[in-house]
Amino acid sequence: MRKIGILLLSLALILASFGMTSRMAIATGAVKNTGAVGGILSVSGSIIAFMTPEGWIGVDLNGDGDMIDHMIRYYDVSTGALVNTGADGGILSVSGSIIAFITIEGWIGVDLNGDGDMGDQVIRYYDISTGALVNTGADGDSPSVSGSIIAFYTYEWSIGVDLNGDGDMGDNVIRYYDISTGTLTNTGADGDRPFVSGSIITFVTGEWYIGVDLNGDGDMGDYVIRYYDVSTGALASTGAVGGGIAPWLSVSGNIIAFVTYEGWIDVDLNGDGDMGDNVIRYYDISTGTLTNTGADGVEPSVSGSIIAFNTPEVWIGVDLNGDGDIGDQVIRYYDVSTGALTNTGADGVMPSVSGSIIAFMTPEVWIGVDLNGDGDMDDLVIRYFSMEEAPTIETIKDQVDAFLADGSIDNEGIAEALYAFLKQAQAMIDRGNAKATTNTLNALISLVEAQSGKHITIDAAQTLIVSAQAVINSL
Numbered sequence: 240m241r242k243i244g245i246l247l248l249s250l251a252l253i254l255a256s257f258g259m260t261s262r263m264a265i266a267t268g269a270v271k272n273t274g275a276v277g278g279i280l281s282v283s284g285s286i287i288a289f290m291t292p293e294g295w296i297g298v299d300l301n302g303d304g305d306m307i308d309h310m311i312r313y314y315d316v317s318t319g320a321l322v323n324t325g326a327d328g329g330i331l332s333v334s335g336s337i338i339a340f341i342t343i344e345g346w347i348g349v350d351l352n353g354d355g356d357m358g359d360q361v362i363r364y365y366d367i368s369t370g371a372l373v374n375t376g377a378d379g380d381s382p383s384v385s386g387s388i389i390a391f392y393t394y395e396w397s398i399g400v401d402l403n404g405d406g407d408m409g410d411n412v413i414r415y416y417d418i419s420t421g422t423l424t425n426t427g428a429d430g431d432r433p434f435v436s437g438s439i440i441t442f443v444t445g446e447w448y449i450g451v452d453l454n455g456d457g458d459m460g461d462y463v464i465r466y467y468d469v470s471t472g473a474l475a476s477t478g479a480v481g482g483g484i485a486p487w488l489s490v491s492g493n494i495i496a497f498v499t500y501e502g503w504i505d506v507d508l509n510g511d512g513d514m515g516d517n518v519i520r521y522y523d524i525s526t527g528t529l530t531n532t533g534a535d536g537v538e539p540s541v542s543g544s545i546i547a548f549n550t551p552e553v554w555i556g557v558d559l560n561g562d563g564d565i566g567d568q569v570i571r572y573y574d575v576s577t578g579a580l581t582n583t584g585a586d587g588v589m590p591s592v593s594g595s596i597i598a599f600m601t602p603e604v605w606i607g608v609d610l611n612g613d614g615d616m617d618d619l620v621i622r623y624f625s626m627e628e629a630p631t632i633e634t635i636k637d638q639v640d641a642f643l644a645d646g647s648i649d650n651e652g653i654a655e656a657l658y659a660f661l662k663q664a665q666a667m668i669d670r671g672n673a674k675a676t677t678n679t680l681n682a683l684i685s686l687v688e689a690q691s692g693k694h695i696t697i698d699a700a701q702t703l704i705v706s707a708q709a710v711i712n713s714l
Contacts, residue, residue: 270623271316274620275620277312277619278290280621281331281338287316287598290330292308293308300312311331311340313333313367322367327347330380336367337418338367339389341363345357351374360378360397362375362379364384377414380392385436386437388418388435388438392430392433393411394411395409396409402414426474428465429449438469440467441467442467442488443465446460453478462481464480479499481498489539489546491543494575496521497520497539498518519532519534519536521541540592542594545574545592546592547592549599551567552569559571561584568605583597586605586606587600587601596623600622603620630707632661635703638702648694660679677714
């Protein structure tokens, strides 16, 4: 029951009311609706993975005769396909084709770790490329995957082992599982909510857990950001205070993004004259530098140079989505490379960023729109924001021009056929006929697929197909 309670608490935190300052740019990308109901999401490339309780949609997704399960599903931004893995799970993370998640044994009636009972929470993963569902057999919580590494933390008492060697079994300790070798490794480091990128596992440690003043302020009452390098086995402390009760943090390459409550460090990080705000900061492992973005927010997610986060409008007294009030939570992002802060204007929580895509969840009631078309507005729906401008018919025409010029399309007759499809599609768009536009672009896609590797190079064909599908998805 405690483990189920932890999962429900995570969901509650997602839906809890949290709000921001600074000069902002206006986003030029597009907000897209997947129409999929779900929570606890993660994005990698074009894949948005999430968990859907069957009861939320009234569908028995795993075919066991009831609707009380929590199912792992994913949406492919490049194709618009919504896929049900059939796997029962909760908190999750996706990287490439791997979706790692927790499964409570009692949910499926299987002793996944082989200890003779079904009261545990075990890490499993699903491989999109093969459809394989794999049980690691490791007890754990809050998995994060990058490449072949699945990082998580384990309650010592759940396995009856003193993982950090302090003489008791009351700690949460960071471990990781290597998919490529099937090996389970104990870092021995106390911590919560790990995130992994490459060989770096970052996490939050309460100083009192280990009896060490990690940030050198003379007490042991802080949450401090630390990291472990899988490649060397080295454990390091950033000395930065962050995380907390809901220790949202993220890592990508050398950048660790996290939230710091000003009151913890007695510093006015956003310059508003008080010390009651939650502000996004980041630490660069390569230089050892700590940077304050000055932006109010929670739930940071970093990919490359982009840190996406959620800001409650009331925190900064600004109507970020332009609806005439300041009662919303809106997705913004900060570019580490330029220092630019951008407002997407999209209502949402728990953002996850990968490349140019920021995925998030939006309660329909917040925006007064039935996003999944079920006739009500009481759902939590997965949406995403593209930081790049959405392709248009003109974009695809320019691509055909370029591919014809560089030889990627070596047949002018095929190019002329593509131009004809594009001209017809644009005419249908101008008439507001989405169905006819879709049919025309699907015909273009079929032609490209038929000529892929023949008169159109495979790379050029893929580019044209993705662009055409993106236009269809935008209709």
